[in-house]
Amino acid sequence: MAELAPRRLRALGDIAVSQLRHIGPKRTEALSSLGLETVFDLLTLYPRRYIDRTRQVDLSDLMVGDEAAVFGEVKSSSSRRTRQGKSLVDVSIVDHGETMKIAFFNQPWRAAQLVAGVQAIFFGKVSDFRGTRQMTNPVVDVIVGTSGEERDASRVGGIVALYPASGKAGVTSWEMGGFVEESLKRAGPLLDPLDADLRRDHSLVDRTAAYWGIHIPGDMAEVPPARRRLVFDEFLRLQLLLALRRRRLEESSAGVRHPFDEHDLDVSPGSLSGEDSSLVRQFLAAHRFALTGAQRRVLAEIGSDMSSALPMHRLLQGDVGSGKTVVALATLLMAVDGGRQGAFMAPTEVLAEQHVAALRADLAGLTVRDDAVLGGERDLVVQMLTGRVKGKERQTILSGLLSGGVDIVVGTHALLTDDVRFASLGAVIIDEQHRFGVEQRALLRDKGREHSGEALDPDLLVMTATPIPRTAAMVVFGDLDRSVLDEMPAGRRSIRTSWAQTTLEVQVAWQRVRDEVAAGRRAYVICPLVEESERVEATSAVAERTRLATHELKGLSVGLLHGQMKGSEKDEVMAQFRAGEIQVLVATVVIEVGVDVSEASVIVIEDAWRFGLAQLHQLRGRVGRGDAQSYCYLLGEAPNDEGTQRLEALVNSNDGFALAEIDLDIRGEGTLLGARQRGRSDLRLASLRRDEEILNEARQVALELVATDGLRDNEDLVDELRLFVDDEEARYLFRS
Ligand code: ADP
Ligand code: MG
Numbered sequence: 001m002a003e004l005a006p007r008r009l010r011a012l013g014d015i016a017v018s019q020l021r022h023i024g025p026k027r028t029e030a031l032s033s034l035g036l037e038t039v040f041d042l043l044t045l046y047p048r049r050y051i052d053r054t055r056q057v058d059l060s061d062l063m064v065g066d067e068a069a070v071f072g073e074v075k076s077s078s079s080r081r082t083r084q085g086k087s088l089v090d091v092s093i094v095d096h097g098e099t100m101k102i103a104f105f106n107q108p109w110r111a112a113q114l115v116a117g118v119q120a121i122f123f124g125k126v127s128d129f130r131g132t133r134q135m136t137n138p139v140v141d142v143i144v145g146t147s148g149e150e151r152d153a154s155r156v157g158g159i160v161a162l163y164p165a166s167g168k169a170g171v172t173s174w175e176m177g178g179f180v181e182e183s184l185k186r187a188g189p190l191l192d193p194l195d196a197d198l199r200r201d202h203s204l205v206d207r208t209a210a211y212w213g214i215h216i217p218g219d220m221a222e223v224p225p226a227r228r229r230l231v232f233d234e235f236l237r238l239q240l241l242l243a244l245r246r247r248r249l250e251e252s253s254a255g256v257r258h259p260f261d262e263h264d265l266d267v268s269p270g271s272l273s274g275e276d277s278s279l280v281r282q283f284l285a286a287h288r289f290a291l292t293g294a295q296r297r298v299l300a301e302i303g304s305d306m307s308s309a310l311p312m313h314r315l316l317q318g319d320v321g322s323g324k325t326v327v328a329l330a331t332l333l334m335a336v337d338g339g340r341q342g343a344f345m346a347p348t349e350v351l352a353e354q355h356v357a358a359l360r361a362d363l364a365g366l367t368v369r370d371d372a373v374l375g376g377e378r379d380l381v382v383q384m385l386t387g388r389v390k391g392k393e394r395q396t397i398l399s400g401l402l403s404g405g406v407d408i409v410v411g412t413h414a415l416l417t418d419d420v421r422f423a424s425l426g427a428v429i430i431d432e433q434h435r436f437g438v439e440q441r442a443l444l445r446d447k448g449r450e451h452s453g454e455a456l457d458p459d460l461l462v463m464t465a466t467p468i469p470r471t472a473a474m475v476v477f478g479d480l481d482r483s484v485l486d487e488m489p490a491g492r493r494s495i496r497t498s499w500a501q502t503t504l505e506v507q508v509a510w511q512r513v514r515d516e517v518a519a520g521r522r523a524y525v526i527c528p529l530v531e532e533s534e535r536v537e538a539t540s541a542v543a544e545r546t547r548l549a550t551h552e553l554k555g556l557s558v559g560l561l562h563g564q565m566k567g568s569e570k571d572e573v574m575a576q577f578r579a580g581e582i583q584v585l586v587a588t589v590v591i592e593v594g595v596d597v598s599e600a601s602v603i604v605i606e607d608a609w610r611f612g613l614a615q616l617h618q619l620r621g622r623v624g625r626g627d628a629q630s631y632c633y634l635l636g637e638a639p640n641d642e643g644t645q646r647l648e649a650l651v652n653s654n655d656g657f658a659l660a661e662i663d664l665d666i667r668g669e670g671t672l673l674g675a676r677q678r679g680r681s682d683l684r685l686a687s688l689r690r691d692e693e694i695l696n697e698a699r700q701v702a703l704e705l706v707a708t709d710g711l712r713d714n715e716d717l718v719d720e721l722r723l724f725v726d727d728e729e730a731r732y733l734f735r736s
Helices: 025-033 039-043 153-157 173-187 196-201 207-215 220-251 262-266 279-285 293-306 324-337 349-363 391-403 438-452 470-476 503-518 534-550 567-579 613-620 641-652 656-667 692-709 715-724 727-734
Strands: 049-052 067-081 087-095 098-105 119-129 132-136 139-144 159-162 313-318 341-345 367-369 377-379 382-385 408-411 425-431 459-464 481-485 496-500 522-526 558-561 584-587 600-605 631-635
Touching: 039 173, 049 067, 049 220, 067 098, 098 119, 139 173, 159 173, 173 207, 207 220, 220 692, 220 715, 220 727, 262 279, 262 293, 279 324, 293 313, 293 324, 293 459, 293 481, 313 324, 324 341, 324 349, 324 425, 324 459, 341 438, 349 382, 349 408, 349 567, 382 391, 425 438, 470 692, 496 503, 496 641, 503 522, 503 600, 503 631, 534 558, 534 584, 558 567, 600 613, 613 641, 613 656, 631 641, 641 656, 715 727
Parallel strands: 098 132, 313 459, 313 481, 341 408, 341 425, 382 408, 425 459, 496 631, 522 584, 522 600, 558 584, 600 631
Antiparallel strands: 049 159, 067 087, 067 119, 087 098, 119 132, 119 139, 367 377
């Protein structure tokens, strides 16, 4: 046979599994139903665990209580019924002359699966049954089944990798291992796109060794370095794509150089500032409070982006109540300082309304230069544009945006419609990012480009109160820079959270609501989450409000807010709640994000287990915004462990970032990355929790590689990345 040239990974994606030995049409179909079409798919199907047969677990050494994986050949099996009528299959296995009993309850089909001669691995806890050791209902991996597959004693004698086999498709872990081994042999030496220096600097084994080491380790010590290399590659590809996207964006766009002087951030409230000082300075000098250290730092980061020639793409993360609004305001003012406009996009009308009110109050008294008016100066103009603003009012605002007569516009998705055009959009802020998709982010940014006639991109700041663990942020928002508000304004008291499960505890919660209202404060009650529809949810909220108003909260003024109400009705209710005419607001999760009523000091969340941890933390953040001690009551028992863990975590911590880490642990990474985009589907082996170090290294390497030549000289890596993007994106990213 001719000398094999090392193969690229992408070439393995071109070898169909049907080309392998022992894989006929039936197997091909079975593998296909598991999503395994090519040799590449098989090589990246990683073992779940290993059984080290070189270090024999001696059946006679097993102690009651041990959890172990044992290998054995079925000697006999029999099925019967217990006196309680349960089905019981008794299996006796033998290994190196030692025997052990295995019992399966309520799995009658085991009798047909585990007949004499079948070899399998049994994973479970060793118990004692009338003086003999046995395993009950262990996990079973059939290695050599009844269908007469070739027995390869050499494989059983070493380290056996266990694959996520699928009974449904009729492929055992053992067979899978055979296919993978065949794939490895067939693939031959693999081309390594990382050069030897780089590998040495980062302690990475070469690629061929990595694939063999993870699938067919001769020694368990080979597994960790193999895994390290493969995890590194997964992260590297991901980060390369993100860095490339970022670079292309920067190459194809020019930003606005907004005027910014960092010293302006150091004025303290109450100090004087001259007529000709910047709006940022005037605003801070007249503000109700001094910036926290974190706000000051983040604004300096933003200011530096704003004043640079590249457009800002920045994510601002700050826990609920950390004070993102003032950062947003100052950012918008930086744009207005340069004679441009700012847009602030909120996910809901309630929030847009709230922001506009806050902005107008906080920006009152500020003036801007305008040559079109007498005296060359006029008040700064803030307008709101939501789906509800219609007719003449809408036309007026639209023409103000087009002429430049409106300086700041606050709105919802309505800002994205075609007829919204700006004279000169300088900065875009998107609040509560998770409600907006990447496309919408781009749409709003493009508004600056299309209509200003300057082809400059506005600066973009995306704000979120949903804490994302750092590692996850690097993966999900890796194309954005990141600022974090990691400090709460001084004097904030932590919210007391209790989980009320007994009738008595629930009574205490309602009594607290009455007490707080009696003291002049206000309360939220969050209705259970109803999955079917918003309509059903609204109906149940209406009923709950009526029930509370006539029972637990009789005599109080109880209002209602849900997603099916008209915008004007919602505003009305919020206004009444702010004013104290409504004392208790019964609401669905519509209030989850951002609602800010500082007199609210207690929140009761019904059927709390139904909500996600991040959502609960957000809901809780509706209180504790003023000076008063605030309370959060979680109602209802949790029907499962996950629910219990979430509620306990919430009771124990007020820290959104800590909760996000816990959430990641409870839910796993799948959910977090669930909404991820193309190119992110490559994390098969890597764990954001376990592999943070490797992620950091890979990101660093990716940034360096892209920074030097945009990957132009690294054909091998580019070729590999093509496995993970579609053609259109590849053309955009890899064009030279
Ligand atoms: P977020 O949007 O991050 O949840 P907000 O911007 O709504 O937080 O701020 C929460 C509350 O804290 C508001 O009532 C705000 O006025 C107040 N606040 C913000 N920054 C400061 C500060 N530096 N000092 C004192 N209070 C502040
Ligand atoms: Mg906010």
